[in-house]
Structure formats: structure tokens, C-alpha cells
Amino acid sequence: MTARRTTEGPAARSGRPGRRPGGPDTRGEILGAARKSFADKGFTATSIRAVAREAGVDAALVHHYFDSKDELFIEAMALPADPRQIATIIIDGPRDEIGRRIATVFLRVWESPDGQQRMRAIVRSIAGSEEVARLMREGITQLLLQPVSDALDVPDAPLRVSLVAAQLMGLAMIRYLLELEPVASADLQTLVDRLAPVLQHHLTG
Amino acid sequence: MTARRTTEGPAARSGRPGRRPGGPDTRGEILGAARKSFADKGFTATSIRAVAREAGVDAALVHHYFDSKDELFIEAMALPADPRQIATIIIDGPRDEIGRRIATVFLRVWESPDGQQRMRAIVRSIAGSEEVARLMREGITQLLLQPVSDALDVPDAPLRVSLVAAQLMGLAMIRYLLELEPVASADLQTLVDRLAPVLQHHLTG
Structure with a gap:
């Protein structure tokens, strides 16, 4: 991006x-x-x-x-998109559609030409190295989770945001690495429609 | 188990x-x-x-x-519990509490003395080897996802069940490997309370 x-x-x-x-x-x-x-x-x-x-x-x-x-940091980690821009897209817009915005923006980035390959590499390097895990944890917290969490303005926002991160990380793992069906070959719109209400619940439910 | x-x-x-x-x-x-x-x-x-x-x-x-x-297979993969027993626990009981049963049974297994270590090893070997990923995908589908999916008895059950798997896999990844706060140090009851309604929505929403 x-x-x-x-x-x-x-x-x-x-x-x-x-x-x-x-x-x-x-x-x-x-x-x-x-x-x-x-x-x-x-x-x-x-x-x-x-x-x-x-x-x-x-x-x-x-x-x-x-x-x-x-x-x-973004370039060194070979992230598939700029997490600050993603944070802005998530924060700007109606609060009751935040789940859909999150599902849409992440899936679009991951399904871009080199997105899947980068996500595979990122999950592999997090799993393979504690240093990379620490680095990714710090960087993503500072550049993405923290800004979104601050914008939510509720006391348990950090927990809510990290559970959203868990759902998204698991989706990437299952779709791109484990290739578990039917998630692996589901079309984007189906995934967005399924994830949107669940992410919305995590954040505002 | x-x-x-x-x-x-x-x-x-x-x-x-x-x-x-x-x-x-x-x-x-x-x-x-x-x-x-x-x-x-x-x-x-x-x-x-x-x-x-x-x-x-x-x-x-x-x-x-x-x-x-x-x-x-269960012993060869060093799974932290018998997936057939987990499937039975999930399937038996009221349908409107299935989300809570799933959150409870998985977190109990993972938080058992050697559970975290095994989960770390499993995520690492899935990420590190396409063969292990294929094997895990087939075994888990046959022994856990398929039986739960059959018991749900709705046409899109496999998709619903695999999205639950994504949420759980992501939680394991974030809590045990990425150690992202506050999920990493949240107590079990908090996590069960947060996950239960979301897993319920994936399956019956």
C-alpha cells in the first residue's frame, strides 16, 4: 500500500x-x-x-x-501493507461497521499478488524465531493495535483488539499454511460476510 | 486425556x-x-x-x-489431547452452549502442564513443514472437524467449523507463540467468556 x-x-x-x-x-x-x-x-x-x-x-x-x-520496521519485516494506513482505514468510518472494514481491509491485502506469500513467510518466521515473534509483537502493537485500541475508547479495548488479531492470525494460518477446507478455497466475499459480525462482536459486543 | x-x-x-x-x-x-x-x-x-x-x-x-x-496418529503428532474425545465433549450437550463448551475444553487442554509446550511445537511444525501441515490438516479434519460438522447438521457446517478452528488456532498462536498482550496473560475464565459467544455465533448464528 x-x-x-x-x-x-x-x-x-x-x-x-x-x-x-x-x-x-x-x-x-x-x-x-x-x-x-x-x-x-x-x-x-x-x-x-x-x-x-x-x-x-x-x-x-x-x-x-x-x-x-x-x-x-515495515520494510524490514516485509509486511504486505503499511499497518499505520490499515489502522487509519479501520478507525475512520461508522463504529457499527468496524468489523466489516477490518475483514475487508485485511483480506484485500492478503489476497493481493504477493500478499499470501508474505503472510506465509511472516507466520513461518514468527513460529520459527522468538526474536522475530518479539519484534513483530512490539511493532504491530505500536503501529496497529495500539492506535485502534485508543480509538475504541473503552477500558477493555486492548483485550478486544487482541482477540480480533487472534481471529485474523488464525484465518491466515488456516487459509495460507494449513490450507484447511472449506476456508482455504472460500471466496473473499463469503469470508468477509462470516468474519464481519464476529469481529464486530469482539470490538463492540 | x-x-x-x-x-x-x-x-x-x-x-x-x-x-x-x-x-x-x-x-x-x-x-x-x-x-x-x-x-x-x-x-x-x-x-x-x-x-x-x-x-x-x-x-x-x-x-x-x-x-x-x-x-x-494422535501419538505420532504428539497432540495434547485425543481429538475424538474432544469431538464427543463438543457434540454432547445443549446446542446453545456449544460455543462455551468448545472454548472451555480447548483452553483446559492447552493450559494443562505440557499443553502449552505441545501447542507451541505443533504450531511451529505446521509452519515449518508442508508435510506436517498436510498431515495435521487431514488428521484433524477426520478426527475432530468432520464429526463436529456432521453433528451440526446444517449445509454450511464445514465452513462454520473451520472458522471456529481459525479463531482457536489464532488464539493459540497469539497466546503461546506471539505472546501478544493482554491475551498472553489473560486468565482462562476471561478468555472463555470472550470466546464463547463468538464461537457460538460462528456455529449457530
Whole structure:
């Protein structure tokens, strides 16, 4: 859902000693350093400056490729969409249709050309690594669950939102990894129609 | 939920040429052969006889340790409970309390001493191996989802039951692997109270 900047950066502008200029895969190297920093220190304690240090480049070069730490996280985790945009779509609009908006936006993202493949990779890496699990938990909480939870404005909103996350995560697991029928081959509209009232109940019931 | 037979079997009773008698880890070797057979041929096409052949023992020896192919599957997959017993608990009882029964029985099994650890291992192996995913899909469908679906006696029962499976699988993933708060540390009664109406809606709404 976000445009990706794939152009190469301004080579060797900083000129400071010890900082490498932008090379042919500077962007990839910054992402690798970001993954390492996020995993070592967690989402909150990681800064653009720390990622730049880890990658051996100037912080300005990191900023050339990524607007913010949030964007760096989204790209480093290869999320199929920007969770901040998803949060906005969920929050904006009538409260009594929030379940339907959630079901629609997630299924559209996951069923996009590379969405299924990315979801499979994400579930696999959460299951395979405690570091990735921790990182994903922190990042998704900060960028998606927390904003939605704040907008709901009820005391038990975090619990409600995390049960919605459970239903969606389970759907992804069953449709894309376990391929359990009939969920695996159900059409999108059927799934949206089934999920909408249940997600609505979790949030406002 | 099933008593496990851990006693060693009758050594060398069959006496046929080419068949090994029961050794100190015959049970473990049969389980290994079962995993291989199930993975190679799938659940339906695997027989006790084929597992015995794979393990190089007599079929009677397999029967000594495992009453049936179902039991062999349950032990080979290290499920935290017997899905046939869970199906019975879900099916027996008032239809308008089926959501609560499902939430209660699954959470009790998963929160048993080795339940969480087994669930973590199961989700990890589903995510890590397409063979395990296929095997789990077939076995769980035959032993749990199909019987519950048949008992519901409505045309779209399989879809309803698989959406319940998605909610439960997602809960396990979020509570035990992703450890997303507040689901990760919520008490059992809170989770049962939240899940019951949603599972009920999936099945009878």
C-alpha cells in the first residue's frame, strides 16, 4: 500500500571518515542492519541513528531511503501493507461497521499478488524465531493495535483488539499454511460476510 | 486425556523371518515409522499394516501399543489431547452452549502442564513443514472437524467449523507463540467468556 523507493541514494555525500557511501545495495544493507538492531534491542529502543551505525553509513542516508523508524520496521519485516494506513482505514468510518472494514481491509491485502506469500513467510518466521515473534509483537502493537485500541475508547479495548488479531492470525494460518477446507478455497466475499459480525462482536459486543 | 501405554511389548512373539521382535524402544520406532508413513501417504492411505512394514515389525506388535490408526496418529503428532474425545465433549450437550463448551475444553487442554509446550511445537511444525501441515490438516479434519460438522447438521457446517478452528488456532498462536498482550496473560475464565459467544455465533448464528 506504500510506494517503495527503489532508486539508489546519493553516493558519498557525507564525506565523514569511517562512513561508507551509498553502494549498489545500500538499501538492502540498511534493512539487514535494521533487522539486527530491532531484534537485538526491540522496536522501541531502536533508532535510525543506531541502524545507521550498525550499517556503517550516515543517518542521512538511512533517511534518504526510509522516512521514519516505522517505515524502516515495515520494510524490514516485509509486511504486505503499511499497518499505520490499515489502522487509519479501520478507525475512520461508522463504529457499527468496524468489523466489516477490518475483514475487508485485511483480506484485500492478503489476497493481493504477493500478499499470501508474505503472510506465509511472516507466520513461518514468527513460529520459527522468538526474536522475530518479539519484534513483530512490539511493532504491530505500536503501529496497529495500539492506535485502534485508543480509538475504541473503552477500558477493555486492548483485550478486544487482541482477540480480533487472534481471529485474523488464525484465518491466515488456516487459509495460507494449513490450507484447511472449506476456508482455504472460500471466496473473499463469503469470508468477509462470516468474519464481519464476529469481529464486530469482539470490538463492540 | 488418553492414558499412554508406556510398558514394553511382548518380545519376539511373532517369530516370523524378517520381522524384528520388540526391542527397548519399539514403541518409539513404530511412532517414527508412523510419522513417515503418514507424511508420505497421507492419513487416509496409511494403514497399521503399512506402518508395521515400515518399522520392520509384525502388525500385531503395532496393535499391542496402539489400539487403532487414529491412536497412532494422535501419538505420532504428539497432540495434547485425543481429538475424538474432544469431538464427543463438543457434540454432547445443549446446542446453545456449544460455543462455551468448545472454548472451555480447548483452553483446559492447552493450559494443562505440557499443553502449552505441545501447542507451541505443533504450531511451529505446521509452519515449518508442508508435510506436517498436510498431515495435521487431514488428521484433524477426520478426527475432530468432520464429526463436529456432521453433528451440526446444517449445509454450511464445514465452513462454520473451520472458522471456529481459525479463531482457536489464532488464539493459540497469539497466546503461546506471539505472546501478544493482554491475551498472553489473560486468565482462562476471561478468555472463555470472550470466546464463547463468538464461537457460538460462528456455529449457530
